[in-house]
Amino acid sequence: MPKEWILNSVMNRFQLNFKRNVGPTSESIRKCSPKTVDEWREYYFLRVKPREHIVELGKKLYVKITEVIQSEVAEVTEQDCIDYMIDRTFDGYMTEIQTVYGQLENMLGVKIEPAPDKWDRLFNVDFFVKIGEKYIGLQIKPVNDRIQLAEIFKEHGLQIKTHKEFTKKYGGKVFYIFSVKQDGKKVIANPEVIKEIQEEVKRLKQGIIIWRI
Incomplete structure (x- = not known):
């Protein structure tokens, strides 16, 4: 063997x-x-x-x-083996936070979780943030030479209905996060969305109800 x-x-x-x-x-x-x-x-x-x-x-x-x-x-030295036993955990952690959702968790200070497959199909949501009994939806879109922002905005327009249905059912809005690669690392291309999500988190924590989207 x-x-x-x-x-x-x-x-x-x-x-x-x-x-x-x-x-x-x-x-x-x-x-x-x-x-x-x-x-x-x-x-x-x-x-x-x-x-x-x-x-x-x-x-x-x-x-x-x-x-x-x-x-x-x-x-390979004995010290390499000793260091590897603990360092690989740190390396894995750094890889995780370098991903877009890892960056979001760090910036927002909230837990971000993968959405159920059903949510992806029905509401076009990739990840979610749970605030009490309410949920915020997140959709991460990679942008590169083949996938242009104009195409994504067009797609977003077609998905507005499903996002409104998500808000009606779960209370929180759905946000688009654009991801691009810079120097081999994924970064958020629309950082202004961070403040918008923070405001939504604050709103849900305060128990404010959306009457009109």
């Missing part, structure tokens, strides 16, 4: 088992429907990839394990 884990991990890491290297294996084995491994090998070498190609991939995998991985393992 340890040997198989090593083989599989290294093969995945260096993408040696990707379709471009080994061909459509899943599709091919279904077409072959082999009863033995020898039958599968014969079919594979005849119809998918030649034996010589697989031998070369196997040799490459061996070099990766015995040279590359072994060299990397040799660089």
Whole structure:
């Protein structure tokens, strides 16, 4: 089992088992429907990839394990292992707060939770903030070269009805948060929405009822 884990991990890491290297294996084995491994090998070498190609991939995998991985393992120190046991928790935490909803939680000081699938379908809501028995809806939209703000505003116009239905049912408004990547990190493109959400949180905490949207 340890040997198989090593083989599989290294093969995945260096993408040696990707379709471009080994061909459509899943599709091919279904077409072959082999009863033995020898039958599968014969079919594979005849119809998918030649034996010589697989031998070369196997040799490459061996070099990766015995040279590359072994060299990397040799660089790992006892202190690296000790630090990793606790540091990985911090790294995971930093990754989380770098996401848009993590930034929102930090700025708003409230818990933000993923919306149920039903809310996504009915109200176009990705996340929510619970204030007492009321809910605020959040929809996060990534903006890039292919997804322009104009398109998102058009989509928002089509979703206003569902957002009003959410407000009528759960008491809080739905807010759009635009997400863009800057220097490899996700940031909020419309930071003014933070103040709007803060005001809505305050309003719900004070128990004010929306009579007209």
